[in-house]
Amino acid sequence: MDIPPLHFYDEPIEAIFDHELVLEKKPGCPDGFIWRGETFRVTGMLAEWQDFRRRGRMARNMMPQHASHASLKGSWGVGKFFFSVQVEDGRIFDIYYDRAPVDATDRKGHWYILRERQH
Numbered sequence: 001m002d003i004p005p006l007h008f009y010d011e012p013i014e015a016i017f018d019h020e021l022v023l024e025k026k027p028g029c030p031d032g033f034i035w036r037g038e039t040f041r042v043t044g045m046l047a048e049w050q051d052f053r054r055r056g057r058m059a060r061n062m063m064p065q066h067a068s069h070a071s072l073k074g075s076w077g078v079g080k081f082f083f084s085v086q087v088e089d090g091r092i093f094d095i096y097y098d099r100a101p102v103d104a105t106d107r108k109g110h111w112y113i114l115r116e117r118q119h
Contacts, residue, residue: 005094010113013113014033015030015033016039027081029045030083032087035113040093041087042086043087047082093116096112096114
């Protein structure tokens with residue numbers, strides 16, 4: 001998608017789903033999100049993509065034949081699901097779900113707003 005970015009944020013958001021998720025660690029595009037206290041309803045998904053590359057120490061702790069498969073399908077706690085979405089006021093944002101657990105008590109992963117694009 002060749003829409004130039006206006007602003008980079010990489011800040012946490014709260015995703016809103018109007019339906020129950022079937023696979024919590026492999027979500028689809030949310031129906032909206034809350035960012036900086038404001039609710040944004042998604043009116044359209046413009047693009048989606050995934051990144052299952054292992055980085056840093058995680059890139060070295062897997063046998064090569066397993067790492068190549070994991071880079072395509074993902075492995076536990078590794079991977080990001082990206083969505084380029086348009087919201088009700090016409091603005092375009094790239095948001096993503098990061099599957100990485102924070103620690104043993106917070107293993108679900110988290111949603112972030114990456115950037116705003118020109119519309």
